[in-house]
Amino acid sequence: MDKTELYGRLLLDTELTMELRRSLIDRAQPAVVQQGNYIECQRCLSKTRKEQAMLPNGTYYCPQCILLGRVSSTNQLYHLNEPNLFSKLTQTPLSWQGQLSPFQQNCSKKLIKALDRPGKYLMWAVTGAGKTEMLFPMLTKALLQKKRICLASPRVDVCNELYPRIVAAFRKITPVLLHGHSKQSYQYSQLTICTTHQLLRFQHAFDLLIIDEVDAFPFVNSQMLKKAAKRAMKISGTLVYLTATPTKNMLVRIKQNKLPVSYLPIRFHRKLLPVPQVWLLNHWQNKLARKKFPVKLTNCLRKWSKDALPFLVFVPNIELLKPVLQVLRSVLPKNVLGDSVYSADPQRITKVQAMRDHQLNYLVTTTILERGVTFPSLNVMILGADERTFSVSALVQIAGRVGRSQKRPYGDVIFICQDYVKNVKDAVQQIKDLNKKGDKLLNE
Missing domain, CATH: 3.40.50.300 (P-loop containing nucleotide triphosphate hydrolases)
Incomplete structure (x- = not known):
């Protein structure tokens, strides 16, 4: 296992080679800590009552993130700061030959401006508006600036559909696809496409985090996944939400001017939505x-x-x-x-x-x-x-x-x-x- 695989990551000792663990012994931190009658998992930041988390041998495990493999009080977590060790691009990485409509261009320009300031931003566009293509100019700028980028979604099917489209649009970049059914092994990459559960394995990694279908299950109702998204970003990072159906909370924050938004109520082909x-x-x-x-x-x-x-x-x-x-x-x-x-x-x-x-x-x-x-x-x-x-x-x-x-x-x-x-x-x-x-x- 190469040290680069730990950049911006938060991994268990069992996921590292013995050689890498020895070289990073001063970086180890407890994976589970005890707080009174509770244990707190340092991977997913969830708290669980001790009686619900106790194993037969008297140690504790986290039931909240068990899907990513068991983490217990006998484990250690390792992390290396993200250094953005990416090659400087001298030409545009965008190989997509399409053209955005004037409406799409307007939204896309707002996204580019959002990239230059930390915080959250919402792109609210109807289904079929071409949200992925509207991301391309922003992604291009971020790649040229050597920023580390993640495109995440709560749904595996969304990730599987996004991946080939991103590969085709940015042929000079080699993105990595991460989800529970992915056959790809992890590699250090400037561009990651993953499910929101995979964000639990990252810490202060991304300069730009885009969450597609942000109102979808399980992300929409999961404090664990929302905390994971926050931790996966750098403190100075930009978080962009994409959806056609914002939550009530998002709509309230838009009205309060607490969530900047760009809005597109028309599809890319300029035809209206079929009425059921x-x-x-x-x-x-x-x-x-x-x-x-x-x-x-x-x-x-x-x-x-x-x-x-x-x-x-x-x-x-x-x-x-x-x-x-x-x-x-x-x-x-x-x-x-x-x-x-x-x-x-x-x-x-x-x-x-x-x-x-x-x-x-x-x-x-x-x-x-x-x-x-x-x-x-x-x-x-x-x-x-x-x-x-x-x-x-x-x-x-x-x-x-x-x-x-x-x-x-x-x-x-x-x-x-x-x-x-x-x-x-x-x-x-x-x-x-x-x-x-x-x-x-x-x-x-």
């Missing part, structure tokens, strides 16, 4: 129990298949994945191929990639694919859109999967409900309001 159709089908679950769909629903799915259009069918819980998939396979032609996917699915990445590669015509999915994934010419259906599982932001994000491509900037978004509940009404209204703002911008 709400179908009240009271007995769809009873039909499903009899291994059938309502006729209207079946006809719709058959039409999509006949038109050779890919589609996603969202369900409110894992238990519905199998029965819905079975009915789909029974009512659609044999050559229309589909599968189901959920967060803990061991084949999750493979299935999503198969959909991207047109090897699958459809996926039945939980909310894990509500955001951050793009399939051209897509249609979407939500079964049980009135269930509590689907928040307003989730419904807006799911609708935002449709109409993203220049070739087909439209498509069907269908909410299947038993009741026209407030979340559904609010989601539809929010999309209509965004379209009003987008239309106004286009006609100014």
Whole structure:
């Protein structure tokens, strides 16, 4: 293991070679400390009651960050300061040949200004606005200034989609991709793409930290991950949030002028967002129990298949994945191929990639694919859109999967409900309001 792999990192003794541990013995710090009736993990900064964290041998472990490997009171943590030992670039690292629209350029210029001042910044842009491309000028400037950069997201699928796009746009840079399913081994790089959980392994590393889909689970409700993001940045660093659906707290801070923001209510192709159709089908679950769909629903799915259009069918819980998939396979032609996917699915990445590669015509999915994934010419259906599982932001994000491509900037978004509940009404209204703002911008 090379010493550079510890720059800006916070790693356990068990993750280091014996030789490196010996050379850095003065850098070791306890991984878990005791504070009265609690223990505090120094990797994730979480506190746990001693009785919940005690091991049979009398030592303590942290249950909060166990997904990254167990850390206990017998472990040490190691860290080396980030020296920004990157080669000086004499030419622009940007190999992307595209061009931003005037609206995108305006947002992009504000991002570049944000890079020059420490603190937080929000880019609020509708789904399909081209947020990734709007980052390119800022990333270019940061790379030329030898800044260390991280693009993080709460979702693995978002990271997997971002990585090839960043590689293609910056061919002179070798980014590293980090998440629990990544086959890449860690290497010291100026540009890191990772899940927000991986930020727990960094300390004062990044001059620029960008969190895409910042309002997504699990980051949005996790104080642990928010602390990790703060610690992963340098004190003088810039933190940029990206989202199409800001949280209520963010909206309040914007109104209070405590969170600088750039806002784009129009997609890159200058077309408005598809407005969802709400179908009240009271007995769809009873039909499903009899291994059938309502006729209207079946006809719709058959039409999509006949038109050779890919589609996603969202369900409110894992238990519905199998029965819905079975009915789909029974009512659609044999050559229309589909599968189901959920967060803990061991084949999750493979299935999503198969959909991207047109090897699958459809996926039945939980909310894990509500955001951050793009399939051209897509249609979407939500079964049980009135269930509590689907928040307003989730419904807006799911609708935002449709109409993203220049070739087909439209498509069907269908909410299947038993009741026209407030979340559904609010989601539809929010999309209509965004379209009003987008239309106004286009006609100014």
